[in-house]
Amino acid sequence: MADIDLQAVHNTLVAVAFEAGRMILAANPNKISTDTKLNAVDIVTETDQAVERMVLARLRAAQPTFAFVGEESYQPGVTRVTDAPTFIVDPIDGTTNFVHGFPNACISLGVAVGRVPVVGVVYNPFQDLLFTGVKGGGAWMQRNASLEVGKGQGERVRLPLAGTPAPALGGLSSALVSIEWGSQREGENFEVKARTFRKLAAAKEGGGGMIGGMRSLGSAALNLCACAAGQLDMYWEGGCYAWDVAAGWCILTEAGGRMVSGNPGEWETTVDSRVYLAVRGASSGQEELVKEFWDIIGDGRMDYKH
Ligand code: IPD
Numbered sequence: 649m650a651d652i653d654l655q656a657v658h659n660t661l662v663a664v665a666f667e668a669g670r671m672i673l674a675a676n677p678n679k680i681s682t683d684t685k686l687n688a689v690d691i692v693t694e695t696d697q698a699v700e701r702m703v704l705a706r707l708r709a710a711q712p713t714f715a716f717v718g719e720e721s722y723q724p725g726v727t728r729v730t731d732a733p734t735f736i737v738d739p740i741d742g743t744t745n746f747v748h749g750f751p752n753a754c755i756s757l758g759v760a761v762g763r764v765p766v767v768g769v770v771y772n773p774f775q776d777l778l779f780t781g782v783k784g785g786g787a788w789m790q791r792n793a794s795l796e797v798g799k800g801q802g803e804r805v806r807l808p809l810a811g812t813p814a815p816a817l818g819g820l821s822s823a824l825v826s827i828e829w830g831s832q833r834e835g836e837n838f839e840v841k842a843r844t845f846r847k848l849a850a851a852k853e854g855g856g857g858m859i860g861g862m863r864s865l866g867s868a869a870l871n872l873c874a875c876a877a878g879q880l881d882m883y884w885e886g887g888c889y890a891w892d893v894a895a896g897w898c899i900l901t902e903a904g905g906r907m908v909s910g911n912p913g914e915w916e917t918t919v920d921s922r923v924y925l926a927v928r929g930a931s932s933g934q935e936e937l938v939k940e941f942w943d944i945i946g947d948g949r950m951d952y953k954h
Pocket of ligand 1: 719738740742828831866
């Protein structure tokens, strides 16, 4: 990795993210063609595909030796994240939000080396909101990021927003946690999620977590960025892919957060494990909160194919 200029790669990704953002904003979700993949809720639009084609062309030109893993060009059972420097790209994360015009969608551009995310750029064009992270260089958030006409560019603010050391974490009953149903709606993975959601919400007297609040932003990358910012305390999901999490993972860890497995007891996880639990940066309480969450999952285990 010593010979890769991560800051230069980051700068390229930011420029590509703004170009993608203009394409996403120019698309009218009511007029574009939409298709499904796994099932009726696993949506892909012509804009996802057009953005990925543009991103691939730009990134190939900028870094021809890097591998490329993208949501729309992924081939099940064939595409793998290897140890090679790899762009890991989701052209639109939050496609369901995008087709509804719900302003919570982004482009997610990550780079992994040795399967560890080392650069992350997440850009929500609807809010002109940019999150970035470079290994060893911290994580940042910027509003009015793309210098649209008539807008002053916002200040780059270091994450977490509360500053470092970030406030201590308490237990689940004071936590704001993001969860997602994902697109698989049957089988054991679905049952584990449904049981866990119920138990998280239930009162302590009934053996539950009496969780402070649950949210679903509808985009794994934006969930991770909100954890990095300290706006969410945790994010738990099974079923999403490396391209949903690679960029946000780098931003989270550069903000002092931690990514562990979404299955109990596994403190280390990989970018393509498809089961994730993120916890925000904090002066104390990270491990305690993770264990409390895992206790709620109990014997449940999620297992997704690659
Ligand atoms: C989806 C979003 C969603 C998550 C799904 C992902 P997409 O990505 O990140 O929040 O629950 O698991 O597939 O399809 O919008 O790129």
